[in-house]
Amino acid sequence: MIDFHLDEEQQLIRDTVAAFARERLRPAGHEADDSGEVPPALAQEAWELGLAQATIPEACGGFGQEPSAITGTVIAEALAEGDLSIAAHVLSPRLVIDPVVLLGNEQQQAEILSDYTGEEFTPGSAALLEPSWGNSAFDLKTTAVLDGDDYVINGDKCQVALAAASPWIIVYAAADNGIAALAVRAGTPGLDISEREKNLGLNALDTREIQLKDCRVPASMRLGGDASDLIRRCRVAQSAMAVGVGKASLEYACDYAKEREAFGTMIAQKQAIAFMLAEMAIEVDAARLLGQEAAWKLDTGGDAVREVSIAKSYAADAVMMVTDNGVQVLGGHGFVRDHPVELWARNGRGFAIFEGLASV
Amino acid sequence: MKILVTAKRVPDPETTIKVNADGTGIEEAGIKWVVNPFDEIAIEEALRIKEAQGEAEVVIVSVGSADCQEQLRTGLAMGADRAILVSADNPDPTAVSRILEKIVEQESPDLVIMGKQAIDDDSNEVGQMLAQRLGWPQATFISELELAGGGGSATCVREIDGGLETLSFPLPAVITADLRLNEPRYASLPGIMKARKKPMEEIDASSLGIELGRSVTIVSVQPPPERAAGRVVESVDELIAALQGEAKVL
Numbered sequence: 001m002i003d004f005h006l007d008e009e010q011q012l013i014r015d016t017v018a019a020f021a022r023e024r025l026r027p028a029g030h031e032a033d034d035s036g037e038v039p040p041a042l043a044q045e046a047w048e049l050g051l052a053q054a055t056i057p058e059a060c061g062g063f064g065q066e067p068s069a070i071t072g073t074v075i076a077e078a079l080a081e082g083d084l085s086i087a088a089h090v091l092s093p094r095l096v097i098d099p100v101v102l103l104g105n106e107q108q109q110a111e112i113l114s115d116y117t118g119e120e121f122t123p124g125s126a127a128l129l130e131p132s133w134g135n136s137a138f139d140l141k142t143t144a145v146l147d148g149d150d151y152v153i154n155g156d157k158c159q160v161a162l163a164a165a166s167p168w169i170i171v172y173a174a175a176d177n178g179i180a181a182l183a184v185r186a187g188t189p190g191l192d193i194s195e196r197e198k199n200l201g202l203n204a205l206d207t208r209e210i211q212l213k214d215c216r217v218p219a220s221m222r223l224g225g226d227a228s229d230l231i232r233r234c235r236v237a238q239s240a241m242a243v244g245v246g247k248a249s250l251e252y253a254c255d256y257a258k259e260r261e262a263f264g265t266m267i268a269q270k271q272a273i274a275f276m277l278a279e280m281a282i283e284v285d286a287a288r289l290l291g292q293e294a295a296w297k298l299d300t301g302g303d304a305v306r307e308v309s310i311a312k313s314y315a316a317d318a319v320m321m322v323t324d325n326g327v328q329v330l331g332g333h334g335f336v337r338d339h340p341v342e343l344w345a346r347n348g349r350g351f352a353i354f355e356g357l358a359s360v
Numbered sequence: 361m362k363i364l365v366t367a368k369r370v371p372d373p374e375t376t377i378k379v380n381a382d383g384t385g386i387e388e389a390g391i392k393w394v395v396n397p398f399d400e401i402a403i404e405e406a407l408r409i410k411e412a413q414g415e416a417e418v419v420i421v422s423v424g425s426a427d428c429q430e431q432l433r434t435g436l437a438m439g440a441d442r443a444i445l446v447s448a449d450n451p452d453p454t455a456v457s458r459i460l461e462k463i464v465e466q467e468s469p470d471l472v473i474m475g476k477q478a479i480d481d482d483s484n485e486v487g488q489m490l491a492q493r494l495g496w497p498q499a500t501f502i503s504e505l506e507l508a509g510g511g512g513s514a515t516c517v518r519e520i521d522g523g524l525e526t527l528s529f530p531l532p533a534v535i536t537a538d539l540r541l542n543e544p545r546y547a548s549l550p551g552i553m554k555a556r557k558k559p560m561e562e563i564d565a566s567s568l569g570i571e572l573g574r575s576v577t578i579v580s581v582q583p584p585p586e587r588a589a590g591r592v593v594e595s596v597d598e599l600i601a602a603l604q605g606e607a608k609v610l
Contacts, residue, residue: 008430009556012430012433012434012437012547012552012555013549016437016552019546020546049546049547050548050551054550054553065549065553
């Protein structure tokens with residue numbers, strides 16, 4: 001009953017995305033981190049591969065790939081192994097597309113997804129995190145109150161990726177009957193987007209604080225049902241991205257340790273280094289397996305609350321430990337920017353803090 | 361227009377290769393297999409011709425074990441229209457050229473594009489042998505290709521020692537691709553999903569009525585000799601002395 005094989009199609013997707021990440025994202029990561037910008041041509045290239053938008057139904061002009069949390073983790077891990085900021089940027093359309101595909105009705109899908117079937121890369125955005133203390137994805141301070149034919153949204157959100165560039169933002173807010181996911185069109189009165197945030201890591205990803213002040217959205221723009229399941233899908237994809245960052249650091253540190261010599265032997269043969277590398281490998285595999293089990297449970301319709309929480313929590317801790325060890329294995333070389341391990345340590349740090357950043 | 365392209369299953373160029381214990385080949389356990397990178401360039405070129413012409417069929421062939429399906433599926437995901445898997449047990453270049461001759465007879469393509477060589481054994485023979493068997497023009501190591509006369513003829517630039525050579529010839533013809541011909545695309549997600557529904561025909565090589573015996577016997581396989589580590593010299597004089605006395609190149 002247990003089978004860890006990806007099917008032939010998933011293997012091909014993994015190999016293709018991994019090659020794209022290795023050949024395109026990885027070489028661009030350092031400069032994107034410096035400049036704070038993802039090269040538009042790179043986002044366009046990812047768009048043309050259909051990484052973010054393949055699940056749009058055929059009826060809406062899309063390709064109609066069956067949404068799968070497992071395939072999602074495969075893509076997220078492979079891309080994040082290339083570069084996390086760029087991965088989050090190029091997958092950002094999924095912040096809008098996935099909720100609308102999974103929860104939207106025909107009319108909502110037709111209206112919103114038509115913005116995502118064009119030739120040009122179109123970013124997406126989701127507003128989940130809040131700047132208040134004790135923030136939890138399942139206890140939101142932002143409210144959506146039904147008033148006539150509209151929802152009136154009030155509250156503040158932070159770490160909203162691509163908020164200023166996206167035609168739609170999916171805003172998560174507490175409604176009378178659970179968490180509401182509301183599709184808010186760019187430029188809606190009452191939606192204020194602040195200056196860009198300055199972050200420890202993920203520097204190439206444009207994130208904003210947004211304020212919603214009596215922001216009125218037609219009630220028909222509330223995506224169906226309770227959004228908890230959606231948030232869980234985001235968290236699984238996020239844990240897969242953490243695994244990808246950890247894997248990048250592990251492999252870089254391994255290669256380095258086999259090259260670098262000290263006291264007459266390569267440092268990989270020194271027990272202090274070898275133990276660190278072994279522990280890194282164990283953490284990466286453990287985090288991946290937990291994430292894949294959670295994804296499998298989501299795909300098979302199970303109640304994955306427990307699995308998702310464990311996977312997310314474990315991956316967030318694992319990536320910190322692994323990327324920190326990555327820096328340590330490289331020693332002084334790990335601290336300077338000539339090697340990418342410091343970038344991965346900064347990028348990996350955010351997973352333990354945020355519920356929803358880059359939650360694709 | 362119909363274009364036949366090839367896709368040999370080879371070890372990933374990034375894989376570390378080890379010679380197996382009895383020295384008859386390489387250790388295959390744990391190796392990741394890919395489409396021969398030169399064949400990928402051939403597939404890309406065929407797809408570009410198809411896109412430029414608006415209408416063309418790209419048929420992709422692989423000769424080898426049933427596992428070659430994976431490489432054919434990759435070619436289909438890139439955009440080839442259908443695939444043919446010819447199952448044959450470890451054929452040598454002569455046998456592959458005989459098999460491809462039969463497939464060309466069945467398919468009657470206007471153009472055969474293949475990699476100039478496979479990166480596993482680097483034989484660089486099959487394209488030339490196939491053209492000879494068919495009595496078709498051949499252009500090997502090409503870095504540019506242009507079709508003219510509605511696809512009735514071709515002009516190629518090929519990389520030769522000391523420069524570039526331009527050849528013009530009528531089709532059908534056999535062309536082998538060099539590294540600089542193009543940069544192959546990545547398969548898109550929709551492309552990967554469409555590939556599942558594209559036809560893949562399986563043919564047993566023994567049913568083609570040809571001689572499949574090996575004309576080449578591999579006696580032994582050995583890793584290249586290990587290179588000694590470099591050494592830092594203190595001065596130019598020491599360098600010159602080493603180049604004269606030890607390396608004997610001056």
